[in-house]
Amino acid sequence: MPSGVNQMVDDAMARVETISVDDAKELVGKDGVTIVDIRDVRELWRDGKIPGAYHAPRGMLEFWIAEDSPYTKDVFQTGNRFVFYCAAGARSALATDTAMKLGLTNVCHIGGGFGAWKKAGNEIEAVEKK
Template sequence: MPQAITKGYKALVSEAESQIETLSVEAAQALHGRDDVVFVDLRDPRELEREGRMPGAFHCPRGMLEFWIDPESPYAKPVFQEDKRFVFFCGGGWRSALAAKTAQEMGLKPVAHVAGGFTAWKKTGAPVETSAIDRKA
Protein backbone atom coordinates (compact mmCIF):
# COMPACT_ATOMS: atom_id res chain seq x y z
CA MET A 1 0.00 0.00 0.00
CA PRO A 2 1.46 3.45 -0.92
CA GLN A 3 2.24 6.11 1.63
CA ALA A 4 -0.64 8.46 2.44
CA ILE A 5 0.88 11.93 2.31
CA THR A 6 -1.35 14.22 4.36
CA LYS A 7 0.33 17.53 3.55
CA GLY A 8 2.04 17.95 0.19
CA TYR A 9 4.73 20.40 -0.86
CA LYS A 10 2.19 22.92 -2.21
CA ALA A 11 0.52 23.14 1.21
CA LEU A 12 3.90 23.41 2.95
CA VAL A 13 5.07 26.22 0.63
CA SER A 14 1.73 28.04 0.92
CA GLU A 15 1.83 27.77 4.72
CA ALA A 16 5.40 29.09 4.76
CA GLU A 17 4.55 32.01 2.50
CA SER A 18 1.69 33.01 4.81
CA GLN A 19 4.21 33.36 7.66
CA ILE A 20 7.18 35.02 5.97
CA GLU A 21 7.89 38.06 3.82
CA THR A 22 7.99 37.38 0.09
CA LEU A 23 9.88 39.89 -2.05
CA SER A 24 9.32 40.50 -5.73
CA VAL A 25 12.46 40.38 -7.85
CA GLU A 26 12.24 44.17 -8.18
CA ALA A 27 12.13 44.60 -4.39
CA ALA A 28 15.05 42.18 -4.05
CA GLN A 29 17.04 44.10 -6.66
CA ALA A 30 16.53 47.28 -4.62
CA LEU A 31 18.15 45.53 -1.62
CA HIS A 32 20.96 43.89 -3.61
CA GLY A 33 24.40 45.20 -2.76
CA ARG A 34 23.41 46.78 0.56
CA ASP A 35 25.80 46.16 3.47
CA ASP A 36 22.94 45.33 5.84
CA VAL A 37 21.44 42.59 3.64
CA VAL A 38 22.71 39.06 3.03
CA PHE A 39 21.34 37.16 0.06
CA VAL A 40 21.46 33.43 0.77
CA ASP A 41 21.58 31.10 -2.24
CA LEU A 42 20.15 27.71 -1.26
CA ARG A 43 20.69 25.99 -4.58
CA ASP A 44 22.70 22.85 -5.17
CA PRO A 45 26.29 23.48 -6.37
CA ARG A 46 25.41 21.95 -9.75
CA GLU A 47 22.65 24.55 -10.18
CA LEU A 48 25.14 27.34 -9.53
CA GLU A 49 27.50 25.96 -12.16
CA ARG A 50 24.71 25.50 -14.69
CA GLU A 51 22.68 28.68 -14.11
CA GLY A 52 25.18 31.17 -12.71
CA ARG A 53 25.23 33.05 -9.42
CA MET A 54 23.86 36.23 -7.94
CA PRO A 55 26.87 38.50 -7.35
CA GLY A 56 27.75 38.73 -3.66
CA ALA A 57 25.29 36.06 -2.50
CA PHE A 58 26.32 33.67 0.27
CA HIS A 59 25.95 30.04 -0.81
CA CYS A 60 24.32 27.75 1.76
CA PRO A 61 23.12 24.39 0.43
CA ARG A 62 19.55 23.85 1.68
CA GLY A 63 20.52 20.68 3.51
CA MET A 64 22.97 22.59 5.74
CA LEU A 65 20.81 25.61 6.61
CA GLU A 66 19.76 24.68 10.14
CA PHE A 67 23.27 23.56 11.03
CA TRP A 68 24.89 26.72 9.65
CA ILE A 69 22.41 29.05 11.41
CA ASP A 70 22.63 27.53 14.92
CA PRO A 71 25.63 28.97 16.79
CA GLU A 72 25.68 25.80 18.95
CA SER A 73 26.26 23.63 15.87
CA PRO A 74 29.79 22.53 15.00
CA TYR A 75 28.97 23.71 11.45
CA ALA A 76 27.80 27.23 12.43
CA LYS A 77 28.74 29.99 9.99
CA PRO A 78 29.54 33.47 11.35
CA VAL A 79 27.50 35.18 8.61
CA PHE A 80 24.30 33.97 10.30
CA GLN A 81 25.33 35.61 13.59
CA GLU A 82 25.46 39.06 11.98
CA ASP A 83 22.80 41.68 12.63
CA LYS A 84 21.56 41.82 9.05
CA ARG A 85 18.50 41.10 6.95
CA PHE A 86 18.58 37.67 5.31
CA VAL A 87 16.99 37.18 1.90
CA PHE A 88 16.78 33.55 0.81
CA PHE A 89 16.42 32.33 -2.75
CA CYS A 90 16.57 29.05 -4.64
CA GLY A 91 15.78 28.07 -8.22
CA GLY A 92 12.04 28.73 -8.23
CA GLY A 93 11.00 29.98 -4.79
CA TRP A 94 9.83 26.77 -3.11
CA ARG A 95 12.91 25.78 -1.15
CA SER A 96 13.52 29.39 -0.18
CA ALA A 97 9.99 29.77 1.23
CA LEU A 98 10.51 26.70 3.41
CA ALA A 99 14.03 27.82 4.36
CA ALA A 100 12.94 31.34 5.31
CA LYS A 101 10.16 29.92 7.50
CA THR A 102 12.62 27.55 9.20
CA ALA A 103 15.18 30.33 9.71
CA GLN A 104 12.48 32.57 11.17
CA GLU A 105 11.34 29.77 13.50
CA MET A 106 14.96 29.38 14.64
CA GLY A 107 14.99 33.09 15.59
CA LEU A 108 16.85 34.57 12.62
CA LYS A 109 15.34 37.94 11.75
CA PRO A 110 14.46 39.71 9.67
CA VAL A 111 14.15 37.16 6.89
CA ALA A 112 12.44 37.10 3.50
CA HIS A 113 12.56 35.12 0.29
CA VAL A 114 12.48 36.00 -3.39
CA ALA A 115 9.34 35.05 -5.32
CA GLY A 116 10.27 32.96 -8.34
CA GLY A 117 13.84 32.51 -7.11
CA PHE A 118 16.93 32.75 -9.27
CA THR A 119 14.95 31.87 -12.39
CA ALA A 120 12.84 35.03 -11.97
CA TRP A 121 15.97 37.03 -11.03
CA LYS A 122 17.66 36.04 -14.30
CA LYS A 123 14.55 36.68 -16.42
CA THR A 124 14.43 40.33 -15.33
CA GLY A 125 18.01 40.90 -16.42
CA ALA A 126 19.32 41.28 -12.87
CA PRO A 127 23.08 40.77 -12.41
CA VAL A 128 24.35 37.20 -12.86
CA GLU A 129 27.89 35.85 -12.62
CA THR A 130 28.86 32.79 -14.62
CA SER A 131 31.87 30.54 -14.12
CA ALA A 132 35.04 30.94 -16.17
CA ILE A 133 34.23 27.65 -17.92
CA ASP A 134 30.94 29.10 -19.18
CA ARG A 135 32.66 32.21 -20.53
CA LYS A 136 35.07 30.17 -22.66
CA ALA A 137 32.23 28.39 -24.49
Protein backbone atom coordinates in the same frame (compact mmCIF):
# COMPACT_ATOMS: atom_id res chain seq x y z
CA MET B 1 -0.37 18.86 10.01
CA PRO B 2 0.68 19.38 6.38
CA SER B 3 -0.60 16.76 3.99
CA GLY B 4 2.21 17.11 1.47
CA VAL B 5 4.98 19.29 0.18
CA ASN B 6 2.60 21.71 -1.57
CA GLN B 7 0.80 22.30 1.72
CA MET B 8 4.11 22.80 3.50
CA VAL B 9 5.14 25.41 0.93
CA ASP B 10 1.74 27.13 1.12
CA ASP B 11 1.98 27.25 4.92
CA ALA B 12 5.49 28.69 4.77
CA MET B 13 4.42 31.27 2.17
CA ALA B 14 1.68 32.42 4.55
CA ARG B 15 4.24 33.02 7.31
CA VAL B 16 7.17 34.59 5.47
CA GLU B 17 7.77 37.87 3.69
CA THR B 18 8.09 37.60 -0.08
CA ILE B 19 9.80 40.42 -1.95
CA SER B 20 9.85 41.11 -5.67
CA VAL B 21 12.87 40.78 -7.91
CA ASP B 22 12.92 44.58 -8.26
CA ASP B 23 13.02 45.00 -4.47
CA ALA B 24 15.74 42.36 -4.22
CA LYS B 25 17.80 44.12 -6.88
CA GLU B 26 17.78 47.26 -4.72
CA LEU B 27 19.22 45.27 -1.79
CA VAL B 28 22.16 43.70 -3.66
CA GLY B 29 25.42 45.05 -2.28
CA LYS B 30 23.79 47.05 0.52
CA ASP B 31 25.43 47.14 3.94
CA GLY B 32 23.53 45.05 6.46
CA VAL B 33 21.99 42.79 3.81
CA THR B 34 23.05 39.25 2.95
CA ILE B 35 21.56 37.63 -0.14
CA VAL B 36 21.57 33.85 0.39
CA ASP B 37 21.45 31.34 -2.47
CA ILE B 38 20.20 28.00 -1.13
CA ARG B 39 20.35 26.08 -4.40
CA ASP B 40 22.52 23.04 -4.95
CA VAL B 41 26.05 23.90 -6.02
CA ARG B 42 25.45 22.23 -9.39
CA GLU B 43 22.69 24.78 -10.06
CA LEU B 44 25.15 27.58 -9.34
CA TRP B 45 27.76 26.08 -11.65
CA ARG B 46 25.20 25.69 -14.42
CA ASP B 47 23.25 28.95 -14.07
CA GLY B 48 25.33 31.37 -12.00
CA LYS B 49 23.99 33.38 -9.07
CA ILE B 50 22.93 36.83 -7.97
CA PRO B 51 26.11 38.92 -7.71
CA GLY B 52 27.64 38.71 -4.24
CA ALA B 53 25.18 36.11 -2.97
CA TYR B 54 26.35 33.87 -0.14
CA HIS B 55 25.90 30.17 -0.95
CA ALA B 56 24.28 28.15 1.84
CA PRO B 57 23.02 24.85 0.46
CA ARG B 58 19.52 24.02 1.68
CA GLY B 59 20.70 20.75 3.18
CA MET B 60 23.08 22.56 5.56
CA LEU B 61 20.98 25.62 6.36
CA GLU B 62 19.72 24.60 9.79
CA PHE B 63 23.20 23.57 10.87
CA TRP B 64 24.77 26.78 9.58
CA ILE B 65 22.16 29.08 11.18
CA ALA B 66 21.74 27.46 14.62
CA GLU B 67 24.00 29.05 17.21
CA ASP B 68 24.26 25.76 19.11
CA SER B 69 25.45 23.81 16.07
CA PRO B 70 29.09 22.81 15.70
CA TYR B 71 28.72 23.90 12.05
CA THR B 72 27.31 27.39 12.71
CA LYS B 73 28.52 30.06 10.30
CA ASP B 74 29.32 33.53 11.59
CA VAL B 75 27.55 35.12 8.63
CA PHE B 76 24.21 34.08 10.16
CA GLN B 77 25.07 35.68 13.50
CA THR B 78 25.58 39.20 12.09
CA GLY B 79 22.07 40.54 12.62
CA ASN B 80 21.88 41.36 8.90
CA ARG B 81 18.71 41.24 6.85
CA PHE B 82 18.75 37.89 5.05
CA VAL B 83 17.19 37.52 1.61
CA PHE B 84 16.91 33.87 0.59
CA TYR B 85 16.34 32.57 -2.91
CA CYS B 86 16.22 29.30 -4.80
CA ALA B 87 15.30 28.48 -8.40
CA ALA B 88 11.59 29.31 -8.29
CA GLY B 89 10.63 30.31 -4.72
CA ALA B 90 9.38 27.13 -3.03
CA ARG B 91 12.63 26.00 -1.37
CA SER B 92 13.42 29.56 -0.33
CA ALA B 93 9.99 29.94 1.31
CA LEU B 94 10.71 26.80 3.34
CA ALA B 95 14.25 28.05 4.10
CA THR B 96 12.98 31.46 5.24
CA ASP B 97 10.40 29.79 7.47
CA THR B 98 13.12 27.57 8.94
CA ALA B 99 15.41 30.56 9.51
CA MET B 100 12.63 32.28 11.44
CA LYS B 101 12.10 29.18 13.58
CA LEU B 102 15.83 29.25 14.36
CA GLY B 103 15.64 32.85 15.58
CA LEU B 104 16.49 35.00 12.56
CA THR B 105 13.96 37.82 12.48
CA ASN B 106 14.87 40.09 9.59
CA VAL B 107 14.37 37.55 6.79
CA CYS B 108 12.50 37.29 3.51
CA HIS B 109 12.71 35.47 0.19
CA ILE B 110 12.54 36.43 -3.46
CA GLY B 111 9.26 35.54 -5.14
CA GLY B 112 9.95 33.52 -8.26
CA GLY B 113 13.55 32.94 -7.19
CA PHE B 114 16.52 32.94 -9.53
CA GLY B 115 14.27 32.12 -12.48
CA ALA B 116 12.45 35.43 -12.02
CA TRP B 117 15.78 37.24 -11.49
CA LYS B 118 17.13 35.85 -14.75
CA LYS B 119 13.88 36.49 -16.66
CA ALA B 120 14.02 40.15 -15.59
CA GLY B 121 17.41 40.43 -17.29
CA ASN B 122 19.34 41.18 -14.11
CA GLU B 123 23.07 40.68 -13.76
CA ILE B 124 24.27 37.13 -13.10
CA GLU B 125 27.61 36.19 -11.57
CA ALA B 126 29.27 33.05 -12.94
CA VAL B 127 30.28 30.37 -10.44
CA GLU B 128 33.23 28.17 -11.33
CA LYS B 129 33.63 24.60 -10.19
CA LYS B 130 36.16 24.27 -7.40
